[in-house]
Amino acid sequence: MTNPRQPSPKVQAAGLQRRTVLVTLAAGVAAGSGLLAHAQTDWPSRPVKLISPYGAGGASDLSARVLGEYLARELGQQIVVENKPGAGTRVAIEMVARAPADGYTVLYVAAPYATAEALYGKGLSYQRDQLRPIAMAMHAPLFLIVNALSPVKTVRDLVAYSKTRPGGLNFGSPGAGSQPHLAAELLLRDAGMQGVNVHMRGDAMAYSELLGGRIDATLTAISSALPHIEAGKLRVVGVASEARSPLYPSAPTIREQGFPSVVASGWYGFMVPAATPPEVVARLQPALLRALDDPAIKQKLLDIGLEASGAPGPEFARFIDVETRKWTDVIRKANIQIE
Known part of the structure; x- marks a missing residue:
């Protein structure tokens, strides 16, 4: 007599077959996960592109x-720097935002990233959540420069001088929406000065106009202005940074001259596509931070006018948020629009 509670042989066979299939599937998933983890741990196994x-x-x-x-x-693989200029850095940003999230395409992001939404609005071809900040890299502080023949030696002098100029000051900047342009707008606003920004094709043209007396001042990176400064043709009035810069320590900050909110710089950092595996970020971020803490690297950066300021991804993300809010406010109040 068969036990009424005992499954029939056919049902028992079917149950055994299901368990076999489930075990096989589980083993397959585990093997697949192991292969994926192994592939991620092996990063990088080929050259990495750094998009500038x-x-x-x-x-x-x-x-x-x-x-x-x-x-x-550090990583044992070639890092290939690819220059992708254009559209105020948006060409490079879009390229990396759309790249495979495998750790082999890294963005060397710059300051315009924080102003793009306010300047271009719906014209952007990428979303901020498509990219993940992984390390802050460095700053390029902006120095306030005038002609050495000018009576202006301090920011207060510049404010007084602006009142003697019909229509106010003419500031030179290397393009609408650039960091020097926005910094000049911030200075004009917070110092209560009248003035306009004259947009030029790069710093060299701004220096030429400044030397010729056709503009009154410009905000610029010190490295490109230094030959004119050392020749006694241009004068440094101040630096728009939180503290005095090792690039030109004798220059007082604009903050210490009575305008604490006037802090502006170019900056650079590193981003990857948002879905990049955490194992890749866990290798790349510490390597970047070690580089930026290396005395020899710091000196090489100073030699080209940059201050190393390494910080991990979360801190870099907070910095970008602060920069975005700050410059969005400046852009809207100055009614800056770019077609």
Whole structure:
């Protein structure tokens, strides 16, 4: 007699078959997970592309290559710097936002990232959540420069001088929406000065106009202005940083001259596509921070006008948020629009 509670042989066989299938599937999943983890742990197994948003030869390009050489030694793979200039750094940003999230395409992001939404609005072809900040890299503080023949020696002098100029001051900047342009608007606003920004094609043209007396002042990186300063043709009035800069320590900050909110700089950092595996970030971020803490690397960066300021991803993300809110406010109040 069969036990009424005992499954029939056919049912028992079916149950055994199901358990076999489930065990096989579980083993397959485990094996697949192991292979994925192994693949991620092996990163990088081929060259990594570092996408620079500016052309060859400038501070962005040179600093990317300095850090790329260090990373290549740290990671045991070639770091290939690719220059993708255009559209106020948006070409490079879009390229990385759409790249595979495998750790082999890294963005060397720059300051315009924080102003793009306010300047271009719905014209952006990427979303901020497509990218993940992984390390702050460095700053390029902006120095307030005038003609050496000018009576202006301090920011207070500049305020007084602006009142003698019909229509106020003419500031030179290397393009609408650039960091020097926005910093000048912030200074004009907070110092209560009247003035306009005259947009030019790069710093060299701004210096030429400044030397010729056709503009009154400009905010610029010190490295490109230094030859004119050392020749006694241009004068440094101040630096728009929180503390005096090792790039030109004798320059007082604009803050200490009575305008505490006037802090502005170019800056660079590193981002990857948002879905990049955490194992990749866990290797890349510490390597970057070690590079930025290396005395030899710091000196190489100072030589091209940049201050190393390494910080991990979460801190970099907070910095970007603060920068975005700050410059969005300046852009809206100054009614800056870019087609």
